[in-house]
């Protein structure tokens with residue numbers, strides 16, 4: 120007898136339909152898996168056999184099953200096919216009715232005792248099932264909340280193979296999950312824990328201002344300063360001054376984390392902007408994504424949030440250079456012999472490093488012990504094109520004794536966030552019906568339209584270009600930053616003070632050497 124079950128596989132962050140076909144004929148109890156299964160899929164036959172036995176089904180010995188995972192030309196990975204294969208074997212042996220099979224998508228990993236374990240990518244699977252026109256999706260209990268974020272599809276959470284059998288015999292036997300994801304999102308937003316706050320950082324007013332500009336216009340930023348000056352502390356507080364995620368953004372982020380298998384247990388929705396801080400020993404694949412069975416890398420996991428690279432100069436130059444394309448296009452394309460995948464990677468880049476190998480160039484207390492040659496070689500680890508793509512360059516100097524002992528009357532993250540949100544609103548209003556882009560991502564055409572400057576400012580910029588040796592790309596970035604500075608003041612036009620401030624953040628790294 121023949122049975123067909125619908126399930127799904129992942130390609131990047133999206134799922135696609137996989138038909139699990141099961142044919143039963145005379146044989147000696149083998150299960151043959153075809154359709155490019157990887158090792159974890161091949162192993163499923165042992166789990167399936169034990170799980171079926173645990174449900175007290177009598178599996179005839181003189182039978183042979185051929186299980187085909189269609190389409191046969193894409194590689195199938197992961198244990199999520201255990202459940203559809205088990206159902207297929209039972210249905211093809213007439214132990215389960217087949218009439219309701221076509222209404223559902225089924226996915227889940229099986230334990231030897233028949234229990235159903237959670238899988239990666241439940242959210243994209245639910246999305247694909249809805250698109251496919253399925254009535255519902257049968258999923259592990261632990262993945263139910265995550266899949267329930269999708270409207271328009273019924274979620275049937277199960278924790279044991281027996282429940283799946285009951286459901287297929289009588290679709291009313293198992294309760295559907297009833298949820299209102301938008302309400303849950305609003306409630307969880309109210310319960311948000313406050314993260315580290317900007318007011319805890321003493322002094323560093325220029326750096327805080329630069330971070331505010333970075334958050335408002337999505338400008339990449341590099342902080343240079345001696346060890347212990349508070350660069351990491353400042354970076355960790357950046358998510359707190361960014362606008363909160365909207366429901367749609369949270370959903371997109373949750374889909375990505377679901378596909379990567381990175382959703383924390385019991386949390387169905389990613390509520391905070393990610394802050395990823397990979398170590399400089401991270402591999403290129405860990406950073407960019409890819410691998411034998413492709414996974415999103417750190418740059419994709421920091422989508423809509425922050426990618427913080429501390430000790431930037433310690434990262435291999437080849438790894439840093441691979442960041443150039445995602446910084447421009449906000450996504451990363453990974454090509455393999457059999458497939459090409461694109462992961463989103465729209466992150467705010469924050470780099471931090473010491474001004475020289477010893478870390479004390481230009482420091483007010485300790486003397487630098489590096490030669491000019493050592494310092495130059497140190498900065499050459501960062502390529503010019505990468506530095507060009509970093510809009511804001513800030514010196515984070517060591518705090519003076521007075522600043523350290525002062526109690527500080529700094530602004531809180533909430534105060535700064537209000538200004539940032541207003542500036543983002545202004546940018547949204549300006550983009551009108553066009554797809555929204557932050558100032559940091561404006562195209563040439565938009566820049567010509569929105570970054571007009573008067574004659575006085577134009578002369579000042581021309582002088583700065585000459586004196587600082589700015590490239591054409593850096594010139595554009597100065598204009599974009601000045602647009603954001605004007606937006607933070609809610610000014611329609613960019614004036615010369617906005618431009619002067621923008622130029623001050625654009626001093627190339629060589630200034631650090633000459634100071």
Ligand SMILES: [Zn+2]
Pocket residue numbers: 475476477478479480487488489
């Ligand atoms: Zn030094």
